[in-house]
Amino acid sequence: MPTVTYLEAIRQGIWEEMERDANVFCLGEDLGVYGGAFKITAGMLEHFGEKRIVDTPISESAIVGAAIGASFMGLRPVAEMQFSDFISCAFDQIVNFAAKTRYRWNAPAPIVVRAPSGGGIHGGPYHSQNPEAWFVHTPGLKVVEPATAYDAKGLIKSAIRDNDPVIFFEHKALYRRVKEEIPEGDYTVPLGKARVDREGRHMSVITYGAMVHVAREAAEVLSREGVELEIIDLRTLLPIDEETILASVKKTSKAIVLHEATLTGGIGGEIAARITEKAFEYLDGPVVRLAAPDTPVPYSPPLEQAFLPDKAKLLEKARWLAAY
Numbered sequence: 001m002p003t004v005t006y007l008e009a010i011r012q013g014i015w016e017e018m019e020r021d022a023n024v025f026c027l028g029e030d031l032g033v034y035g036g037a038f039k040i041t042a043g044m045l046e047h048f049g050e051k052r053i054v055d056t057p058i059s060e061s062a063i064v065g066a067a068i069g070a071s072f073m074g075l076r077p078v079a080e081m082q083f084s085d086f087i088s089c090a091f092d093q094i095v096n097f098a099a100k101t102r103y104r105w106n107a108p109a110p111i112v113v114r115a116p117s118g119g120g121i122h123g124g125p126y127h128s129q130n131p132e133a134w135f136v137h138t139p140g141l142k143v144v145e146p147a148t149a150y151d152a153k154g155l156i157k158s159a160i161r162d163n164d165p166v167i168f169f170e171h172k173a174l175y176r177r178v179k180e181e182i183p184e185g186d187y188t189v190p191l192g193k194a195r196v197d198r199e200g201r202h203m204s205v206i207t208y209g210a211m212v213h214v215a216r217e218a219a220e221v222l223s224r225e226g227v228e229l230e231i232i233d234l235r236t237l238l239p240i241d242e243e244t245i246l247a248s249v250k251k252t253s254k255a256i257v258l259h260e261a262t263l264t265g266g267i268g269g270e271i272a273a274r275i276t277e278k279a280f281e282y283l284d285g286p287v288v289r290l291a292a293p294d295t296p297v298p299y300s301p302p303l304e305q306a307f308l309p310d311k312a313k314l315l316e317k318a319r320w321l322a323a324y
Contacts, residue, residue: 001183007175009149009182010114011040013156014078016186018048021076024160027054028063028080028114037082038116038175060089067111068098076110076160084115084169085129098165099140108163112156117145118210118260119308120173124299130209130261130292135167136238136270142191143238145169147212149180151235154189162191171210171260178213194241196248200230203318204248206271207258208234211309215258218314227322237267245271246279253284254321260309263291285324290317 004012018024025048026041032055035042045053056063060081067077081087087094094113101107119128135143142164146152152170159166197212198219205215212233219229232248234241249255255275257268272287290309298304 001181003179003181004149005176006146006149006152006170006178007038007040009153009180010156010170011042013153014040014160015044017157017160018044018052020186023074024076024078025052025054025070026078026080027056027067029056029058029082031055031080036080038172041080060086061093064090064093064098064111064113067113068093068101068109071109071111072107078112078114078160080114082116083123083127084117084131085126087113087115087131087167091134094135094141094165094167095138099138102164103140109165110163112159112166112168115167115169116172117169118171118173119297119304120210122299122301122304123172123297125296128297128304130169130259132167132169132237133261133266136267140164141238142166142236143169144191144236145171145209146235147174147178147197147209147233149178150182151189151195151233153182154187155191155235157186158188158191161188166191169209173210174213189235192236192239192241194235194244195233196244197231197233198229200228200252202227202229202252203254203256203321204230204232204245204252205256205258205314205318206232206234206245206248208237209260211258211260214309214311214314217311218318221311221315222318222322227318229318240271242274242278245275249275249279250282253282254324255283256288256290256314256317256321258290258309258314260292262294263289264294266291285321288317288321290314
């Protein structure tokens with residue numbers, strides 16, 4: 001099996017879906033001649049032509065609005081927000097229109113909105129956010145954030161084939177850092193299903209995206225101390241795989257919910273509430289959250305490092321909970 005980066009896995013997934021279905025096309029800023037800000041669409045203009053790789057003005061609202069209209073005409077648009085921070089400019093189109101069309105008149109809107117997100121690249125407060133909680137709070141959407149190259153390819157293919165709007169978060173720090181062997185040819189990863197990334201018996205860490213790799217680093221250290229973490233990679237944030245979360249917590253009796261997004265109003269609170277409501281009698285300690293502090297993402301590299309959850313912060317939380 002070939003070894004590919006997280007970025008290349010997404011690129012392959014989109015390319016294969018465009019080959020498989022002539023109704024799939026991409027639109028966004030600088031996708032064509034430039035090949036995209038992160039080069040995910042590099043070479044696609046030459047191969048698929050300008051009707052299927054569409055450069056747009058700098059208007060996220062127009063990009064998503066055009067995608068929704070195209071989807072009503074039988075096409076399957078993949079719209080790129082160059083940085084997820086600017087998805088807020090398309091917020092009305094996504095949450096008040098795309099998310100509600102099936103409910104209002106049974107009209108599917110099979111669009112994928114790709115949203116490069118996350119910190120660790122010294123992008124500052126306008127190019128580093130993790131805005132997934134806004135969309136997890138919106139019925140009618142599906143929200144995805146893969147952690148691995150295998151899942152990135154399988155999930156983008158499933159998202160393109162899905163008949164509901166999917167917000168597809170891609171952590172920028174993983175684009176070229178994560179490499180993995182993935183199968184050649186067609187495969188998909190189902191939406192709405194979490195994955196046990198690492199088996200353990202003492203504590204569950206429920207996480208997604210780049211924080212899966214932080215959890216892996218901490219798990220290696222704690223294993224040498226006799227504490228075995230079980231890592232649950234959510235993969236899909238809406239709908240959330242409650243069954244897998246609860247099964248893990250019932251096994252380990254302790255839980256940490258880890259995400260890079262800021263703490264207050266983050267998805268971690270929702271997960272902690274569900275664990276408390278539905279697995280309280282299994283718990284041997286409080287449900288612990290680890291997230292970024294409630295500030296904008298700093299530009300300064302030392303401040304950004306202090307802001308982001310990391311191995312050291314997770315080890316501190318896990319050791320405290322293990323001793324509880």
